Amino acid sequence: MKYRKMGKLDWEVSALGFGAMRLPTTRIIKRADYDESIRIIRRGIDLGINYIDTAYMYHLGSSEKIVGLALKDGYREKVKVATKLPTMMVRKSEDFEKFFNKQKEKLDLDMIDVYLFHHLNGSEFQKVKDLNLIPKMEKLKEEGLIKHIGFSFHGTLPEFKEIIDGYQWDIAQIQYNYMDAGIQATTEGLKYAHEKGTAVIIMEPIKGGFLANPPKEATAVMDKSSIKRTPVDWALQYLWNRPEVAVVLSGMGSMKMVEENCASAEISGVGSLNEQDNAILEELADIYRNKILVHCTSCKYCMPCPSGVNIPQNFALLNNAGWISKAGISNKVLQFMIKRRYKLLAKTKEQLQQKPNTGNASLCTQCGVCISKCPQNIQIPDELEKVNAILGEKKKISDYYSS
Ligand code: SF4
């Protein structure tokens, strides 16, 4: 494992961090698989990972519990643990202590190394200030219950700069990958935070797995390089090549992912990509940008939907359909299979009772409660309407999305 500077902090962090938001799940009812999750987290630590990132909301509340269990038997001493206050669920000042105590109990730790405000943007930061939550974080620090203070971010560049300038943060966690370098905090924000001494942590390095599945023309572009890399390795090396990046979090859901990503981290470093590699990455970004219909990263922040719609699953199916159609693959079988998978999702209340949270887009009542939860600012009900029209009602993709 390679280790990197963690901003102005006095410890080094593994190039790869373990994101505990996409842990392995059980087969039939998709709940986090405790045993397998613990096994892969420990394997990552054995391979040198020393940073684990979880949050109150991950895996509908069970991620913190799993991380706590994985850190028994001598693993706690080997890692820094980060978790996040669910800022979006904080309504009044006292909620802060309520959530922190619950999180500490689930993690079963005396001290949490990094406590972040989850999902800040301009308005959430205003709430943090109005409710005086930063002094509450500082109090926890004085009491030795947390070590470092940070925030994770989904907003615009001006909002990011305002937040960075608003406090002496130890850590800022941003969504960044070679396709998204121009959105949210952007490369400019990454550099801005770094110059202020804030350690910048990267999330969504593979864009929710999207960059792991290249279409044919992207593979052809990757093949131009003299060094053979997997699509995931390309995405990770892009980030480690940047001096401003501290740690790259990967939400790993299998032993294979852990081992492959650790092997990638092993050969990582600033300056490890040459000019040709950077040109390849730019070409790849253009190809992907041209193909994605809905920029959903499967973070599941919008879940559960009160009507049982599986929002990310519906968008994944639509993106797959778009992928095939825009790639010009005249594969009717693949298109048929995607539509069939859509039809297999629940479309009645009775079916939902058997399989909760597996509904298709037709169940969306347009209530709108999911919209503000989406860090990608997707107009979820509008997009779901299109999903149902395309996958459920034989409308064409080109009726809704330009090519
Ligand atoms: S708008 Fe649709 S998808 Fe969103 S929460 Fe309401 S019913 Fe669910």
Ligand code: SF4
């Ligand atoms: S729709 Fe938005 S909130 Fe829901 S999974 Fe996709 S990116 Fe996350």
